[in-house]
Amino acid sequence: MGLNSVEIREVVKYHGTVIAVDHLSLEVRRGEFFSILGPSGSGKTTTLRLLAGFERPDQGEILIEGRSMREVPPNLRPVNLVFQSYALFPHLTVFGNIAFGLEMQRIARAETQSRVHAALGMVKLGSKHDRMPSQLSGGEQQRVALARALVNRPAVVLLDEPLGALDQQLRQEMQVELKAIQEQVGITFIYVTHHQEEALTMSDRVAVMDHGRVLQIGSPQDIYESPVSAFVANFIGLSNLVEGRIASMTDARCTVSVPDLPTILVRRPGGVVEGSQVTVVLRPERLSLARDVHRNGFDNTVPARIDKTLYNGSEMHYLLRLSNSALWKVRVPNSGAEQKRFLNGEAVFVRWNADEGVILSE
Amino acid sequence: MPSLAWLGIFFFIPLLLVLVISFAARGTYGGVEWTFSLANYATLLDPLYLTIFVRSLALALGTTAFCLLLGFPLAYYIARAPLRWQGIWLLLVMIPFWTNFLVRTYAWMFILRTEGLMNTVLMNLGLVASPVEILYTDGAILIGLVYGYLPFMVLPLYAALARLDYSLVEAAWDLYASAWNVFWRVILPLTKPGVIAGCILVFIPSLGAFITPDLLGGARTMMLGNLIQHEYLVVRDWPFGSAISFVLMALVLLGMMVYLEVDRGRGDGRRPSVW
Structure with missing residues (x-):
């Protein structure tokens, strides 16, 4: 199966006549915190949606855990997405939201309960299981969204600018926490952001994207210390x-x-x-x-x-x-x-x- | 206060008149004789009238069910279409309203009758050997009612679906839900107000419909609307007509109250059962 959790091979995706992802190739190692950093319109969110299965590549191939994802719909992929807007189900409690994926996989009730509890503990929301999402603060909603993905123990967690809606201080706290949680669970994280500080602080490796292409892939230090182009140098710091x-x-x-x-x-x-x-x-x-x-x-x-x-x-x-x-x-x-x-x-x-x-x- | 006056003049006073008349008796020449009796209500328990009540209820429920079944996919498709197409589709849904309802019902008679369009097509395709006799049956009434009230279902459903945050659908899909579970566990619960509004808007008028059963149902079948019209205008028994009207309205109100009560109860018990 190799070391790679995700392989993207020469993927091309058009939105109408506009090329959103242009011959993109990258490999994400198992257990890695990998960030895709780029301005809006760089194709980073499209890349994430291609991995989640909401969009299909026009060319090229995506492999997750060594398995081709061609013709595999989102509900059969071993990935879970943390949405930018959180997309919590407003008609379900915190517990109901986190248990949703397990119920859909027909996990036994007792196991569902213990796993949801564990996930709630991990994101420090143990006492709020019976709240409705509308009764939670933005930061708490963000944690529920994260727990809802982690509880399924997917091969890869995809995160679409999850801290974008939080204020600066909370955002910095969550960066530290997110990184700690990722290290604890050891699940591959693919994190999409336009925020260079987030990408640098949390990631093992960063891919800088613009106009649907990867400009540079490397450790945060590589990217910051040895940018390959003026775009990368200006975008990172x-x-x-x-x-x-x-x-x-x-x-x-x-x-x-x-x-x-x-x-x-x-x-x-x-x-x-x-x-x-x-x-x-x-x-x-x-x-x-x-x-x-x-x-x-x-x-x-x-x-x-x-x-x-x-x-x-x-x-x-x-x-x-x-x-x-x-x-x-x-x-x-x-x-x-x-x-x-x-x-x-x-x-x-x-x-x-x-x-x-x-x-x-x- | 103006709204109260408006309600009083146009709703409560006429309603009170109907209620008072329903306790009176029919005069010899069709007038109203001001006596007090419950005779009109007792007459309604006659199996002849009970049959009409049950048929009306069944047809109205069937109409609501078919409108929901047809209307939901249609409304979903419109709500997910590109914005400029949504307006066009909605316009197409509403265009039939620009033509007289009577004319449209007559058109259905031409389609459904023995030598009509439907049978010609079915026979030319070799799907049936002899014409399907559907005009002047309950089936024809059902088709006519579903046709007539479908827009009343589509519009509130569209409004609810257009407001639905599509990322919730994607979230459910991402969380291993099959298409059916996405619908059943996420889309339906979140568009329930639209479903309820659509069902009420279809059920109530189809329960009292009279043009459609009159034209498509023929002389043999009657719905409550026809019965009321018959009593008022043909038999000229206003008190009995009023009694039927009142019972019809009471039934609708009762149904809605029971529904709202049940729904409120369910809303309180939102906690997941595992706790």
Whole structure:
């Protein structure tokens, strides 16, 4: 049966004449927390619906637990979906909602009861079994929706932006909890979201999608540290993109010349040649600011002027105007009261090491 | 207060008149003789009239059942169609209302009679050897009533189904429910108000229908509507006609009250049985 819980092979899906999923191939390992991250219209929800069986691929094949899902309707697939809107049955109690899938599978009543209890305990809703969904808060409804999927012990749980409707604080709590539950039950989770922070915090691996195609698959760290394209770099966190030309190379480093800026030293990626046009990604939190030009260990120093400052509690956000009139974002953690802050219009130096910059491979 | 006055003038006062007349007696030349007796109500227990009551009840229930059976898939199809098609389908459902009901019932006579469209088609297809005698039977009345009241079933069902969150249907399907269980456990419970509204809208008028049984049922079969019309206009026995009307209304009200009571009771006992 192999290690893969889900295999998507060259799947194509059209909505009318619009291509929603374009020759998509990916493999999800058993027990993995796998996120599909992309903006709306990227085909991520369609991919989830193809896995659930609500839509059929126009081309290609989907395998779940090594079994082809061709012609297999949703009620016979070993997957359960947690809907974005939760889709709790309003006419059934919390217990009735969670027991629904077990009843449909004709599980014995005693076992149904103990499994529903266990699921309720897992999502910390033990005392609310007899409530109607309308009597629950958004967060509680979300937990019922999760329990309703988990109680069936499917091969894969599909989650369609399940935290989308929650407020920021609850969303962060649920991220931690969701990840803990997933590790506890060991079921493969495929999690669709447009929220990059969610994807990064919870996932073992992330696939970034746009226009029905997968742009990059990798661990959250891979995706964040080594984005393959400007789209990925911009979609995952903030980034400063710098266009330049490779002036010279050593074994470990490239020197990139940028019009109207000092040359920039960057770690050398594979497969670049001297003289080629490249984009360098600089993450705002990897840059530091100073008033003097002291080199003290930094590989790169670029003069700039503070254009805007924003206090964000834990961080200062600065917008800088460079000598080539580009705007860069820089984030500096607020460590203490004596820390020096920069003021609008002040001249500063942006400093960073060669390893902090990434040359995009596209 | 205006609504109360409206109800009083157009509903309670006429109703009271009917009630008072139902205790009176028929005058020699068809007038009303103001005496008080329960004789009209006693007459209703005659097997002749009881048969008509039972037939009317059976035909009205049958009409409701067939309308529900035909109307539900139709309403579901319309509610799931693309939005611009929904309007067109609903219009098609309602277009028959633009033609006189009498004319449409006559059209059914042409379709159903011995040498009519239906028999011609059936015989040309070789499905039957001799014409099916259906006109002037209870079957013809049933067809006519189902045809006439189907829109009253489709419209409330459509309204309920259009409001149904389709992700609930998908959720049930995802949770291993077969097509039948999706319908029985999710769609039907959630559209119950529409089903009830449709059934009431079909049952009540078909119980009192008189044009359809008159034309399609012929002289041999009668429904309550025909009986009332007969007593008022042919026999000119207004007191007896009033008594029948009153019993008919009482039956309908009683049925609805029993239903509402049962439904309320069920609503209270929502807790799952396993607890």
